[in-house]
Amino acid sequence: MIKINLLLLLSICSLVCFGQHKNHTQQLDSIFATLHAQHQFNGSVLIAEKGKVILEKGYGYSNERTKALNTAQTIFELASCSKQFTATAIVLLKREGKLDYKDPISKYLPELGFWNKVTIADLLRHTSGLPEFLADMDNNQDSTKIATNADVIRFYAQRKDTLRFEPGSRHRYCNTNYVLLASIVERLSGKPFAGFLQQRIFKPLHMDHTFIYNRKQRPRTIKNIATGYAWATGSFRKISSDQRESGDYFVRTVDGVTGTAKVNSTVGDIYKWITALKNNTFLTKSEFEEMTAVTQTSSGQDIAYGFGFMLSKGANRFSFGHNGSWDGFATLIFHNMLKDRTVIILQNFKMGAFPYNNIVQVLEDSPQEMEFHKKITLPAATLQQYTGVYQTADTSAGAEAHSITYLDGHLIYNTTRNTWDMRFYPISETKFQGIRQASNDSYLQFTPMENGDLKLELLQGGKVIDSGIRKK
Incomplete structure (x- = not known):
């Protein structure tokens, strides 16, 4: 009798859990479907909790011309979410004894010897004081050419810019940091940055649909690849950044630059990545802890940025992840360690929304405070x-x-x-x-x-x- 009651209880619990997950799936799907209908979302989503995928679905077109649909298999540019892979490449080289986080970058990039106070750790945590190449090269880059990491290094080697602040004294997000990190990886490994990531990270984790793709510099036909879009000014017509009227044409002229962006992936592959990180099956526990450590500036202010990760850390909270926007793509990857909750949102629409608070409210069965109201029809x-x-x-x-x-x-x-x-x-x-x-x-x-x-x-x-x- 006891065994029967126990089995009955387990069956009831399973049905309740299944019902909750089904209800959560419907609620989450409704949020994204509404946003898509209101021009606020176009992409693919994967939301998981405690190892169970609750929603994995695509919305809208991956290609406006062919009308191919976004699905769980669609491949998106990750934009700044690419930085976590650049940082991991550095961690792997540190594991092999090829570098130390305290090393000055001039040790590996002698052309930039005038920035000899900047360390690899400063690049990783954005405490370097380096100038922003996106702003500087936007005003100086030849729009008929596509720049690479080598061009960025040559650009600053010639200008010899002074630092914006003393390294380690402040935290200021700067894409130049991760461009230089990618170049350091290439010089120490003797491999192209794309090849290093493929061989050392993506292949071992069976991330079979993840790779660096310079779509303007070296275009090729790729199955399930999404095109990034923005609106043409004064219109709801979607256009790619290849078109000058997009206002984003500069992304073409720096398409050969890697480290800060250019990794492409699917929601499923990113889930494999997050799973490996949280379970310490790829990086060691100590390596992951160092990547996600909240450190301080020289004045004692907390830096809520680790190695390629934005952090939320403190009493009863620990989340890591990143967001990004580039070339008509908008991305969000976040994992809550305490809740074992993963949110992956990849969009091929520049103005796409991230209803993160509503996602949390659904999963925690708390009252909905709508971030994005439903559109009403007026004459x-x-x-x-x-x-x-x-x-x-x-x-x-x-x-x-x-x-x-x-x-x-x-x-x-x-x-x-x-x-x-x-x-x-x-x-x-x-x-x-x-x-x-x-x-x-x-x-x-x-x-x-x-x-x-x-x-x-x-x-x-x-x-x-x-x-x-x-x-x-």
């Missing part, structure tokens, strides 16, 4: 009544008036001097939510005034950050 005439120029109350030099136009059921925000091309959709007759990358909340609120004027307020984080008046 075009109702929306068009808000168009026009709103003069700001700011009288300081350089203050800009706000410009509101209408486009296909949305309001478009610009200023009279700058083209922001921000799209807002209606969530009520007087309030509109912005379509922005990640989960940055932005709202437009309109209020009729007694004298017939119309007041516009721009809200972010629940606070009014600017306002304007349109005269009647």
